[in-house]
Amino acid sequence: MRENRKSFFGRTILNTCLCLAFFLIVEYMIGAKILNRYYTNILNLVLIYVIAAVSLNLTCGYLGQLPLGHAGFMSIGAYTAAIITTRFSIPDLGPISGEAVLFLLATIAGGILAMVAGIVIGLPALRLKGDYLAIITLAFGEIIRVLVQNIKITGGAMGMGGIGRYTGFGWGFFWTIMVVAFTFLLVNSRHGRAIKSVREDEIAAESVGINLTYYKIVAFAGAAFFAGVSGSLFAHHICYLEPGNFGYNMSIEMLVMVVLGGLGSISGSIISATVLTIVPEVLQTFASWKMIIYSLLLVVVMIFKPSGLMGDYELSAARLVRKVFRKKEETPKLPENYTEGEETDE
Amino acid sequence: MNRKQERSPLVPVPSGFLMREEDVDKTPVLEIRHLGVDFGGLVAVEDFNMALGRTEIAGLIGPNGAGKTTVFNLLTNEIEPTRGIIMIDGYDTRGRKPHEICRMGVARTFQNIRLFRNMTVLENVKIGLHNEMKYSIGEAVLRLPRYWDNESISDMRALELLSFFNMQDMAGWKAGSLPYGAQRRLEIVRALATNPSLLLLDEPAAGMNPSETVELMNNIRRIRDEFSIAILLIEHDMNLVMGVCDGIVVLNYGKIIAKGSPEDIMSDPVVIEAYLGKADQ
Ligand SMILES: Nc1ncnc2c1ncn2[C@@H]1O[C@H](COP(=O)(O)OP(=O)(O)OP(=O)(O)O)[C@@H](O)[C@H]1O
Ligand SMILES: [Mg+2]
Numbered sequence: 336m337r338e339n340r341k342s343f344f345g346r347t348i349l350n351t352c353l354c355l356a357f358f359l360i361v362e363y364m365i366g367a368k369i370l371n372r373y374y375t376n377i378l379n380l381v382l383i384y385v386i387a388a389v390s391l392n393l394t395c396g397y398l399g400q401l402p403l404g405h406a407g408f409m410s411i412g413a414y415t416a417a418i419i420t421t422r423f424s425i426p427d428l429g430p431i432s433g434e435a436v437l438f439l440l441a442t443i444a445g446g447i448l449a450m451v452a453g454i455v456i457g458l459p460a461l462r463l464k465g466d467y468l469a470i471i472t473l474a475f476g477e478i479i480r481v482l483v484q485n486i487k488i489t490g491g492a493m494g495m496g497g498i499g500r501y502t503g504f505g506w507g508f509f510w511t512i513m514v515v516a517f518t519f520l521l522v523n524s525r526h527g528r529a530i531k532s533v534r535e536d537e538i539a540a541e542s543v544g545i546n547l548t549y550y551k552i553v554a555f556a557g558a559a560f561f562a563g564v565s566g567s568l569f570a571h572h573i574c575y576l577e578p579g580n581f582g583y584n585m586s587i588e589m590l591v592m593v594v595l596g597g598l599g600s601i602s603g604s605i606i607s608a609t610v611l612t613i614v615p616e617v618l619q620t621f622a623s624w625k626m627i628i629y630s631l632l633l634v635v636v637m638i639f640k641p642s643g644l645m646g647d648y649e650l651s652a653a654r655l656v657r658k659v660f661r662k663k664e665e666t667p668k669l670p671e672n673y674t675e676g677e678e679t680d681e
Numbered sequence: 682m683n684r685k686q687e688r689s690p691l692v693p694v695p696s697g698f699l700m701r702e703e704d705v706d707k708t709p710v711l712e713i714r715h716l717g718v719d720f721g722g723l724v725a726v727e728d729f730n731m732a733l734g735r736t737e738i739a740g741l742i743g744p745n746g747a748g749k750t751t752v753f754n755l756l757t758n759e760i761e762p763t764r765g766i767i768m769i770d771g772y773d774t775r776g777r778k779p780h781e782i783c784r785m786g787v788a789r790t791f792q793n794i795r796l797f798r799n800m801t802v803l804e805n806v807k808i809g810l811h812n813e814m815k816y817s818i819g820e821a822v823l824r825l826p827r828y829w830d831n832e833s834i835s836d837m838r839a840l841e842l843l844s845f846f847n848m849q850d851m852a853g854w855k856a857g858s859l860p861y862g863a864q865r866r867l868e869i870v871r872a873l874a875t876n877p878s879l880l881l882l883d884e885p886a887a888g889m890n891p892s893e894t895v896e897l898m899n900n901i902r903r904i905r906d907e908f909s910i911a912i913l914l915i916e917h918d919m920n921l922v923m924g925v926c927d928g929i930v931v932l933n934y935g936k937i938i939a940k941g942s943p944e945d946i947m948s949d950p951v952v953i954e955a956y957l958g959k960a961d962q
Contacts, residue, residue, distance in 0.1 A: 525807070
């Protein structure tokens with residue numbers, strides 16, 4: 336009823352084609368120097384923030400908790416991956432570049448370590464009902480920052496240089512698709528429904544047999560994994576890490592992206608992460624006022640549309656196609672709030 | 682589903698409760714011994730004993746603040762008991778989490794409706810079917826065959842359960858947008874979806890008009906007959922309680938002051954003084 340196999344495969348093919356087309360066009364534009372280095376830099380940054388924001392939406396929008404330490408997980412992913420790529424190397428295997436394999440493995444390792452950290456700090460915080468997570472993750476983010484500043488392997492306060500510039504549009508796009516597909520497929524399953532039920536009403540959820548702690552950890556760990564991935568991409572994008580990169584402000588920035596885009600809307604997170612990354616890059620005056628504007632934005636949105644600009648609405652290429660080709664011929668029997676959204680790419 | 686035509690007579694069991702004769706030899710679906718809980722200095726429930734047969738409808742009544750909802754919260758371990766034993770199907774519930782109690786076969790509704798308001802009616806029921814579905818997170822994310830099989834079966838099951846209350850056409854609505862009576866019914870459907878052997882209803886008729894209440898009475902009997910489960914309900918509406926319950930427990934200040942069939946309770950002077958005498962009805 337919600338989605339059957341046939342329509343799912345149809346939509347998957349449609350979305351794959353769209354993603355492929357987008358990828359090829361952008362790759363061509365980069366190759367043909369239509370997009371210069373400045374623009375590709377911004378594009379990479381956009382993708383890095385999209386990955387972080389979509390993953391944060393899992394804990395924030397779907398699980399309904401308030402984590403304030405997302406930058407901490409990015410930091411773990413960034414340093415883990417950077418340490419691996421700067422110390423190891425893999426020889427090329429025929430057409431397969433050893434560098435690429437190493438970067439892939441390092442990114443996965445960064446994600447896994449971030450996920451482990453997520454489980455370790457999530458367990459005590461998420462077993463309790465209430466807003467303990469905000470406090471614990473806030474402390475966690477700061478602890479990670481101080482830790483990074485004071486241990487040798489991360490370069491201490493001096494920072495860590497010599498990181499290869501591996502993050503390109505290809506990797507950014509690959510991981511974006513991964514996080515979007517994972518989130519979408521997860522939330523539209525029994526596990527995702529369980530996660531959403533925790534947001535809606537914890538007492539009701541456990542009364543119908545939902546293991547609250549388990550699903551909180553699943554959502555939180557999944558989000559931490561992709562935050563770690565985005566951290567690794569970030570490290571290999573700016574090539575020089577210092578402890579100040581992943582401060583409290585960055586966690587808040589990502590929170591603003593999620594809340595603004597829509598709690599529980601993947602497309603919302605993508606759009607708002609894109610806009611909020613591009614605007615400060617392009618308008619330098621905006622950049623200096625960024626945090627003040629973000630805070631005001633957050634207050635305004637919270638007052639007028641607490642669920643974010645998109646709410647939990649999803650853009651769907653399949654729906655668009657259906658609308659264009661069938662027009663009004665079939666009026667939907669279900670009320671307008673019945674959505675079966677599939678992601679369109681950017 | 683098996684609809685029972687004739688119900689056997691009520692006979693007393695050692696806990697002082699009346700039980701259908703056909704249920705006496707079976708393990709009671711619920712057995713409570715010396716249950717008690719304190720909130721700080723307040724003794725909210727004290728020495729609560731009862732047993733419930735497998736297909737019995739029992740009522741839990743008492744004045745406001747008597748501790749009725751607290752008994753439900755104790756049964757689902759939402760609140761941990763200070764004293765006493767609760768056995769579901771003969772198994773002790775001590776130390777179990779509420780979601781484990783649900784898997785043991787206890788489902789409930791809430792006095793203040795607790796639906797997943799921003800989710801559709803169908804999704805609400807499917808969350809009730811969560812543990813009936815068997816596929817892992819990996820199978821979900823990769824959309825393997827087990828995902829599709831389980832989802833389509835549970836879609837059908839959810840619609841079947843909704844059709845019990847004639848709500849299948851509302852499947853796509855947001856739960857929060859349903860009219861009040863439908864929200865109460867949806868909560869019952871969601872509870873039934875967990876495949877319980879004991880259903881706890883906390884004031885199911887609250888806010889309903891007399892005709893809706895009559896319909897609810899019939900539905901409560903239908904649930905018992907078609908699902909063959911036991912039902913324990915809290916209710917202030919005496920017509921409903923006297924109309925559907927096989928046995929009644931009267932609670933006052935956390936203590937049981939009377940137990941028995943509706944006729945006994947109606948004529949019990951202690952009950953009349955403590956409860957019926959004070960109420961307007
Ligand atoms: N979690 C709690 N902590 C402290 N006191 C509580 C708690 N839950 C209930 N109480 C108290 O226990 C007593 C019984 O409450 P309960 O909700 O069980 O009453 P009730 O019989 O369901 O009443 P009503 O008919 O109004 O629903 C009340 O005095 C209430 O204030
Ligand atoms: Mg109550």
